[in-house]
Amino acid sequence: MGFRTRQIHAGVTPDPITGSILTPIYQSTTYVQPSVDEYLSKGFTYSRSGNPTVKALETKIADLEGGVDCACFGTGMSAVLATMLAFLEAGAHAIVSDVAYGGTYRLSTKILSRFGIDYTFADTADPDAVAAAVRDNTKLIFTETPANPTMKCSDIAAISEIATKAGAVHVVDNTFLSPAGQRPFALGADIVLHSTTKYINGHSDVVGGAVLARSEALVEELTWWANCLGLTGSPFDSYQTLRGLRTLSVRYRQHEENAAAVADFLERQQMVRKVYYPGLRSHNGHGLAKRQQQSFGAMISFEIAADVEEIGVFLGNLRLFTLAESLGGVESLVAHPASMTHAAMSREDQAAAGIKPSLLRLSVGIEHVDDLLADLEAGFEALRLHRKSSDVRSVA
Numbered sequence: 001m002g003f004r005t006r007q008i009h010a011g012v013t014p015d016p017i018t019g020s021i022l023t024p025i026y027q028s029t030t031y032v033q034p035s036v037d038e039y040l041s042k043g044f045t046y047s048r049s050g051n052p053t054v055k056a057l058e059t060k061i062a063d064l065e066g067g068v069d070c071a072c073f074g075t076g077m078s079a080v081l082a083t084m085l086a087f088l089e090a091g092a093h094a095i096v097s098d099v100a101y102g103g104t105y106r107l108s109t110k111i112l113s114r115f116g117i118d119y120t121f122a123d124t125a126d127p128d129a130v131a132a133a134v135r136d137n138t139k140l141i142f143t144e145t146p147a148n149p150t151m152k153c154s155d156i157a158a159i160s161e162i163a164t165k166a167g168a169v170h171v172v173d174n175t176f177l178s179p180a181g182q183r184p185f186a187l188g189a190d191i192v193l194h195s196t197t198k199y200i201n202g203h204s205d206v207v208g209g210a211v212l213a214r215s216e217a218l219v220e221e222l223t224w225w226a227n228c229l230g231l232t233g234s235p236f237d238s239y240q241t242l243r244g245l246r247t248l249s250v251r252y253r254q255h256e257e258n259a260a261a262v263a264d265f266l267e268r269q270q271m272v273r274k275v276y277y278p279g280l281r282s283h284n285g286h287g288l289a290k291r292q293q294q295s296f297g298a299m300i301s302f303e304i305a306a307d308v309e310e311i312g313v314f315l316g317n318l319r320l321f322t323l324a325e326s327l328g329g330v331e332s333l334v335a336h337p338a339s340m341t342h343a344a345m346s347r348e349d350q351a352a353a354g355i356k357p358s359l360l361r362l363s364v365g366i367e368h369v370d371d372l373l374a375d376l377e378a379g380f381e382a383l384r385l386h387r388k389s390s391d392v393r394s395v396a
């Protein structure tokens with residue numbers, strides 16, 4: 001069945017007792033067992049290790065990603081943590097995209113490195129750089145593509161091959177595109193990971209995570225870790241996410257259509273030095289994105305030709321693009337990665353990853369596109385007026 005049909009029906013069966021068309025919020029910690037002999041006969045014992053509402057969400061996400069099964073987590077970061085802990089131990093080595101989510105970088109460098117895990121941050125856009133970083137003890141390769149915030153694209157199939165040869169698992173963070181925009185399993189990934197906070201839920205009202213695997217054994221391993229660490233998702237959050245997920249492809253199409261128009265608009269602005277969007281021919285990952293993605297997504301970054309004060313003027317004059325972290329919700333957001341999402345990175349690492357102080361990131365929402373373009377235009381116009389008045393002052 002088609003993606004749009006599965007996004008509505010997968011994982012959800014009418015309640016056999018009441019006929020309720022949707023899976024209810026099973027807000028229960030424990031489950032009555034018929035007898036000692038029939039322990040677990042209904043599949044659930046205690047909500048940290050399994051809950052019917054959470055299960056419905058796991059089944060739906062697995063169906064849409066094409067994974068064997070899924071484990072849901074309380075946050076995207078706990079999904080990253082459990083995945084790293086499941087496949088890495090003291091003495092092991094991992095390769096991570098050099099341009100990755102700030103929290104993934106922080107978890108690796110500030111926490112897991114203290115437990116004897118060695119990390120190399122490699123340019124995953126260059127498969128040769130990944131192959132060169134492989135060591136005898138490399139157990140995991142973590143690719144984020146397109147990568148936050150420069151939208152750098154990495155070749156999932158090529159890196160999966162390198163991982164297989166090295167005996168390592170290949171983990172792909174698919175948060176930026178969701179299963180509506182990219183299917184890493186079809187390209188050879190072993191594990192696919194999501195911050196469901198973003199497009200999967202899509203309504204900026206739940207923080208959550210999910211990890212999927214291509215084999216039953218890998219999912220069992222991840223579920224075991226989620227339960228041991230106590231990082232599993234909650235029934236209420238899962239219910240909200242199930243609700244959001246039912247309209248993923250409809251929202252996504254509008255996100256993408258708006259983003260294409262915004263990227264095109266930005267590329268024509270004099271005060272914009274560079275636009276990072278995989279859908280633009282000028283983007284160095286355009287060809288790869290066209291090949292491996294179903295969609296170019298709705299995340300755009302751009303370098304504005306302005307100093308810190310002027311960036312403040314630009315941002316202060318936007319009404320629809322709200323200054324906030326996060327992404328993938330129906331409302332448009334703007335962020336300043338150097339001081340917000342990627343503040344945990346050192347200045348040198350930021351520079352190496354292309355995160356300049358003049359970089360702004362947009363999460364393009366599903367508002368009317370004309371209003372979004374007018375909003376950006378108002379920001380640029382305010383910037384032009386500000387410049388004119390400071391020129392007048394400096395001449396005086």
Ligand SMILES: *Cc1c(COP(=O)(O)O)cnc(C)c1O
Nearest residue numbers: 075076077101173175195197208
């Ligand atoms: C947001 C995000 C995460 C972390 O997820 P949380 O739900 O915020 O904990 C991980 N990876 C990417 C690419 C993200 O955008």
